Amino acid sequence: MNLTSCTYEKEVRQLMARGQWPDACPVELRAHVSGCRTCGDIVLVSGAFQQARVESLAAARPVAPAVLLWRAQLRRRNAAMERVARPLLGAQIFACAVALLAAVGFAGLEARNGVEWLTWSYWHDWFVQFPQAAAAQWDSLSSGSLAGSGLTWMVLVPTVATLVLLGGVVVYLATDKP
Amino acid sequence: MAPTGRRTRMSWEFALPDAWAGGAQDAAAGAGVCDPAMENEAFAAFYSRSARPLWAYLARSSADPALADDLMQESYVRFLCAAGAPALAKDGEAAARLYLFRIATNLLRDYWRRPRTASIEEIPEEFFAASSHATQTEAQILLEPALRQMKPRERQMLWLAHAEGYSHREIAKVMGLSAASIRLLLFRARRKIAALLRECNVADADGRKS
Numbered sequence: 001m002n003l004t005s006c007t008y009e010k011e012v013r014q015l016m017a018r019g020q021w022p023d024a025c026p027v028e029l030r031a032h033v034s035g036c037r038t039c040g041d042i043v044l045v046s047g048a049f050q051q052a053r054v055e056s057l058a059a060a061r062p063v064a065p066a067v068l069l070w071r072a073q074l075r076r077r078n079a080a081m082e083r084v085a086r087p088l089l090g091a092q093i094f095a096c097a098v099a100l101l102a103a104v105g106f107a108g109l110e111a112r113n114g115v116e117w118l119t120w121s122y123w124h125d126w127f128v129q130f131p132q133a134a135a136a137q138w139d140s141l142s143s144g145s146l147a148g149s150g151l152t153w154m155v156l157v158p159t160v161a162t163l164v165l166l167g168g169v170v171v172y173l174a175t176d177k178p
Numbered sequence: 179m180a181p182t183g184r185r186t187r188m189s190w191e192f193a194l195p196d197a198w199a200g201g202a203q204d205a206a207a208g209a210g211v212c213d214p215a216m217e218n219e220a221f222a223a224f225y226s227r228s229a230r231p232l233w234a235y236l237a238r239s240s241a242d243p244a245l246a247d248d249l250m251q252e253s254y255v256r257f258l259c260a261a262g263a264p265a266l267a268k269d270g271e272a273a274a275r276l277y278l279f280r281i282a283t284n285l286l287r288d289y290w291r292r293p294r295t296a297s298i299e300e301i302p303e304e305f306f307a308a309s310s311h312a313t314q315t316e317a318q319i320l321l322e323p324a325l326r327q328m329k330p331r332e333r334q335m336l337w338l339a340h341a342e343g344y345s346h347r348e349i350a351k352v353m354g355l356s357a358a359s360i361r362l363l364l365f366r367a368r369r370k371i372a373a374l375l376r377e378c379n380v381a382d383a384d385g386r387k388s
Contacts, residue, residue, distance in 0.1 A: 017343045042340075059234075060230040061247075069218060
């Protein structure tokens with residue numbers, strides 16, 4: 001299809017837009033339109049669309065502008081809140097990553113002693129013996145032999161710190177709103 | 179787009195700390211907010227002049243009045259929230275209207291791209307009411323069958339050009355195409371729909387005779 005334009009196209013278009021077709025149109029232009037396909041198309045299509053526009057404008061039932069203003073305000077507020085919540089999500093992910101690393105580190109340390117710790121009996125014995133061992137450790141700590149128990153402190157402090165951290169993360173995740 | 183004068187926060191923003199309201203302030207600044215009351219008035223005036231033409235564009239392009247209702251509201255909400263939207267006071271209503279039509283065009287495009295399944299309950303009542311020949315106007319009887327045979331993009335272009343009276347450059351802005359492409363596409367679309375309208379006219383005249 002060739003793109004052929006007519007010199008009268010603009011004039012016809014303006015007459016149509018102003019609603020002056022065909023009453024306020026010169027006779028020569030009317031004669032031209034009846035013989036020109038491009039201008040004839042413009043008249044036919046513009047007439048149909050303008051008539052349809054008038055009917056559609058009457059059929060429209062727009063809501064009150066206040067509703068839209070309110071919805072826009074609500075959306076902007078939600079967007080602002082989302083922006084604020086983003087760093088909190090980052091902190092949660094960071095806490096989980098640290099907890100995971102601590103767990104992996106702990107598992108790695110224990111794995112040095114073999115894979116016995118993965119069995120049920122190992123943990124059963126550990127829980128049975130833990131109170132006695134803890135009491136013995138406490139006695140040794142309270143008796144002042146700190147120099148001799150340096151290794152024990154090195155294990156005890158990170159363990160307590162990890163437990164506190166994990167506890168904090170669990171409490172935070174449990175109380176956090178979705 | 180920066181506001182031209184003193185900027186006042188909207189009422190709900192007073193309830194939020196600065197950091198929380200920061201984004202909203204930016205958005206409000208983008209929409210050219212100077213004073214909430216003034217903004218509301220300006221928007222209401224703009225809305226009263228542009229809502230019906232926008233609805234007509236959406237309804238005729240989509241052939242679905244219920245969808246047009248939804249998309250019209252969404253267009254205005256996005257317009258109000260957009261950081262880059264033209265300010266009514268500074269850029270003028272024509273620029274704001276073009277921007278609004280562009281949002282609506284993009285929403286329609288997104289809607290058509292989205293895969294969907296519709297059940298019979300989801301089809302609006304108006305769809306069935308509109309199919310009743312007795313209630314249709316002459317323009318609907320002639321134009322609708324022709325429009326239905328056009329591609330969505332052609333319907334949009336034809337409406338913007340012949341119902342809204344936009345120039346090629348303005349249509350190009352709304353549709354995100356070049357003005358040269360619009361000229362060619364519009365020419366083809368007009369040829370196509372003119373042929374269809376002539377067919378409909380002939381068929382309608384034959385129907386009246388018999």
